[in-house]
Amino acid sequence: MLKRDIIKDSRKVKVTFIIPHDPSQPKVSVVGDFNDWDPSVSPLIKRNNDTRSVSVVLDPGQRYSFRYFSEDGQWFNDEEPDAFEPSEHGSQNCLVIT
Numbered sequence: 001m002l003k004r005d006i007i008k009d010s011r012k013v014k015v016t017f018i019i020p021h022d023p024s025q026p027k028v029s030v031v032g033d034f035n036d037w038d039p040s041v042s043p044l045i046k047r048n049n050d051t052r053s054v055s056v057v058l059d060p061g062q063r064y065s066f067r068y069f070s071e072d073g074q075w076f077n078d079e080e081p082d083a084f085e086p087s088e089h090g091s092q093n094c095l096v097i098t
Contacts, residue, residue, distance in 0.1 A: 001080055002096055007057065013098040016055040017066075017078070021046050025070055032066030032093075034058055039069045058098050065093040 003016040017030045028044045034056055035041040044052035058064060065085065068076050077084070081094035 002078065002082070004098065006060075011060060012057045013060050014055050014057050015096055015098065016053055017042075017044065017068075018051050018053040019044065019068065019078070021050045021052050027071040028052060029069050030054055030056070030066055031069050032096075033064045034066070044068075058096075060098050063095050063097045065095060067091075067093055 001018040003018060005014045005016075006012075007014055019028065029039040030042045030044065031037045031039050042054045042056055044054045046052050063082075065087070066078075066081075068078070070076070075091065077092060078094045082097045083095040084092045085095055087093045
């Protein structure tokens with residue numbers, strides 16, 4: 001799930017990436033164009049409502065490719081991104097449009 005908030009007095013958009021928390025799943029990060037696909041930059045944090053989430057601040061009017069990456073090397077997509085696009089690796093990337 002994606003949540004967007006306009007940052008007051010700024011030309012930026014805060015995008016929050018939210019997935020269900022699965023206790024059997026290792027650490028999960030959101031990786032994408034906005035963090036050079038680096039899993040160490042945006043790890044999702046467990047919340048009290050049985051979800052994991054992380055927020056990133058992005059430029060408005062842009063589209064960013066992203067996926068989730070778990071510590072055990074598994075890639076997976078958001079269930080409700082703005083769109084999908086083919087990746088160079090033969091899979092599908094998610095898109096978030098700000």
